[in-house]
Amino acid sequence: MIEVRNLVKRYGSTVAVDDVTFDVPKGEVVGFLGPNGAGKTTTMRIVTCYLPADAGRVTVDGYDSFEHSMDVRRRIGYLPESAPLYQDMGVIEYLRFVAGMRGIPSGERDGRVRRMVEICALGPMLQKDIGQLSKGYRQRVGLAATLIHDPEVLVLDEPTSGLDPNQIMEIRELIRQIGREKTIILSTHILPEVEATCSRVIVINEGRIVADGTTEELTRMSAGxxxxxxxxxxxxxxxxxxxxxxxxxxxxxxxxxxxxxxxxxxxxxxxxxxxxxxxxxxxxxxxxxxxxxxxxxxxxxxxxxxxxxxxxxx
Amino acid sequence: MTTITGPTATGTAIRTTGITLTTVRTIAGKEFRSYFQSPIAYIFITAFLVLTHFFFFRGFFLVNQATMREFFGLIPVVFLFFVPALTMRLWAEERKLGTTELLLTFPVEDWEAVLGKFVAALGFLAAALACTLPLTLTVVILGRPDGGAIVGGYLGSLLLGGTYMAMGLWLSSVTSNQIVAFILALFGSFALFMIGEPIVLSAIPQVLGLRSFCAYMSVGYHFDSLGRGVVDLRDVLYYLSVIAFFLFLNVRSIESRKWS
The missing domain is CATH 3.30.70.260 (ACT domain)
Known part of the structure; x- marks a missing residue:
């Protein structure tokens, strides 16, 4: 579903992503693991067409992220790090806006919004502005927005950062449910998260992939x-x-x-x-x-x- | 979403144009509504109406002529302060909240996002101008004003406001601080206004047609002729090309994330 080939990205003289190559087959939940500043966010930004790569290519469902950027974007739901949202919008209003941006016909928008509210359990918060919500609820609104056009691919950048343990459990459970039918890349620097939600782990450090395998395979690396x-x-x-x-x-x-x-x-x-x-x-x-x-x-x-x-x- | 079969040239072209108007409209709608979600819209319209009405009616009955020249004469100066207040938020806040990353990963071209925001701000300005229609009505009832001058004046106000606005929108995209965006836009618009004022023009040497060039580049020069009721295509074209130029700069500055 997602093919990343020899990806390189430089910021000035520092190399943020250095020859990264990996595949994510359809239906897999892949954890992108690495310390802060390892190049996880940069890689995700390239996959989601926010930034162009200096070299290498990304294809999503066969579409090149540079040449067919719009086709790639339509297939992806992206939750950037720390879930940025328009603070002064209401929850429903925001989800409707995203539905509009995603090209969902206006007749179907309300139905989609209602379903997202249900899936992400946003019911009690519908009267509030996003700015008034707790971090956990904000993260859920962000997730609801990434899911609203029923994308085949989800890219989630640190979906549980800054949440308290209860909220982390809830978001993880949500991702696990969603993950049954979607292809997901999620980044994190928290290990239990990977063990809890991902079927495969890609460990990245200083812009390079240092390990790629299932959690069992990685643990087996330590065998003996x-x-x-x-x-x-x-x-x-x-x-x-x-x-x-x-x-x-x-x-x-x-x-x-x-x-x-x-x-x-x-x-x-x-x-x-x-x-x-x-x-x-x-x-x-x-x-x-x-x-x-x-x-x-x-x-x-x-x-x-x-x-x-x-x-x-x- | 599911009808796409492959990335054929015609297929994507048709789809892109189909989506284009929707996204521009969606962004414009969202930004337009967000003006009314904060007190900004109401403060803005109230202050705008109070100021323009006060200065207009102060002289109106003394002069005792049914003309709106005085009113439209206020516009270039009043807009200097009001238009930057409308544009300062548009990109600076997105940059501060980090929502550019959301907005620009939607299936939307950078220029569509710029255009959507511009249309929203212009729509709001048009609404504010529409609120001065009772003033126009007063003048029409009291005398026989030149209808062409009034229509030209409103058209000129919208074009001049649009020019300040395109510049303000661009300057809002170069900073994440709304106050900085406001001040930059204020100075930028002020410069565009001042280069055509007699006090500045008299200081510019008339070599190589420099003085007339400066006069031509200023927003006020074209505004005056529109305000006389002469809708000259050259004036309209001047405004439209300056607007297009700043919107282009805006698109480039949004794209600049890609060059770092």
Missing amino acids: RATTVLSVRASAAAAEPKLRGVEGIESVRLLEDGTPGASRWEVVSPSNADIGAKLFHLAVESGWVLTEMHTASLSLEQVFLELTKGEKRP
Whole structure:
């Protein structure tokens, strides 16, 4: 449904999107995952014809986003980041306006608006201006507007950012329902969101795709490796070189060193390296008091951290 | 939505023109209604009517002539302040709220969005002018005014207002601050008005026809001849081309997001 080929976008001398290629087949919900400034929003803006690419191409349902921009736009419902809306319009009035912009005949507009109000549960808010709504309701109005022309493709930029946990659950549930019949790209930097709503994840960092697969595949990337958290009564400066010296350890990350003379670490190692015993012996030899140690297999979150750290380009 | 079979040249062309008028109309309708959703419309019309009526009737009975020249003479100056107030919001607010990203990802060409906003503001100005019809009626009842001059005056007011408006709309798109947009539009319109005023013209040397060029480029010069009831195509053409020029600048400045 969506094909993105070798997409490049520069802002002055910085490269925001660097040779990005991916496909989204019909009916799939794809999570676009990456830290802030990774190029998620820029990619979405190119897909939705808001910005042109410097190189590469995007096609939606076979239509080129540059040459057949209008055909692409008709097929897409786009919710920009933080759901910008006309604050002084009423909910119904706004949805009617969007229906008009989407070329829905005036006779059908009211029916569509009513259905959107139902789907997005906007009933109690119909008398209010958008500016008076809570953030959660505003997000729902934004979603209702993106759905009103029954688009085949939805592009949602951080649909749950700035919401409280209850609202996040509601919006996620809504996206899950909608996702049964539509092709969706949604961006986020929150991992549980991807696990909860998406069938596939594209991890992007510094404008490049660093991973592309189902959530299971990504978690499997961590297969055979484990992460160990340990706290010792030793200063960070003293402990780090010794930890790095332990055989079999792949990476060492300082979690906290708030109290003087104590530090908390996370180390990643092959799961068969018997790392617990090695760390215990290290602590004994160095005379550190060991106050915490537990081992688990890598979560999606750690896979993400692994993928998006390091390899900083100048 | 479902009738499209493929991106054939004729198919898309027909569809695009079909959608065009709808989107321009939808945007214009939305912007026009939004004037009345805030107190702006009412304050604007009230202030406009009070000011013009006050200054007009102050001299009207003293001069004791059934003419509206005095009234139309006020228009270029009064519009200097009123038209920027109508246009300042149109793009600056979209930029501030981030709604340009919504508006310009609808199936709408950039120029359609510009045109829709322009039509809305012009429609509102026409409505404000229509509210002065009782004044015209008063003059008609009291004497025998020159009908051609009145029609020409209203036409000129609309064209002159449209010119200020096209400039104000463009300047509204270069900032996200409405006050800045207002002040820029005020100065821009003021410049366009002043270059034709005698006090400025007398300071411009008459070399290479510079002085007459400046006079010709000013909005007031053409307004005066329309106000005499002479609807000269050259005057109308002047206004229409200046309007088109600023609307073009507006489209370019909306497009400029694509060049960064």
